[in-house]
Amino acid sequence: MFGYGNKNGKGAIDARLNALRQDLSSLQQDMKGFAVDVGDAANDRARAVSRNAESIAERAFRLAEDYAGDLANGAEHWTHDNLESARGRVRTQPLAALAIAAGVGAVFAAVFSRI
Secondary structure: OOOOOOHHHHHHHHHHHHHHHHHHHHHHHHHHHHHHHHHHHHHHHHHHHHHHHHHHHHHHHHHHHHHHHHHHHHHHHHHHHHHHHHHHHHHHOHHHHHHHHHHHHHHHHHHHHHO
């Protein structure tokens, strides 16, 4: 009465299932390869970003060094230019210079004694 189907129908279904399994296996392999490729691309991009950041940091460091050197040179020139006038004032008003030095010393002593 009721048959289980003909053997040709079962064979066709089995063939389709085998083809589907092969397709899924190929898709799985392709996805694994894709993941590796994406990882490699991400690593390459991360290396490029790291090199760019390092280059920018080195440039900023060089600029900071140049700026610090310019400030030091400026301070040296200002000190040298004003040294003679300061010596002249100390020679003409030694007591006032001594009182100022004592006051500055007292301020420093108060500041450093609290630390």
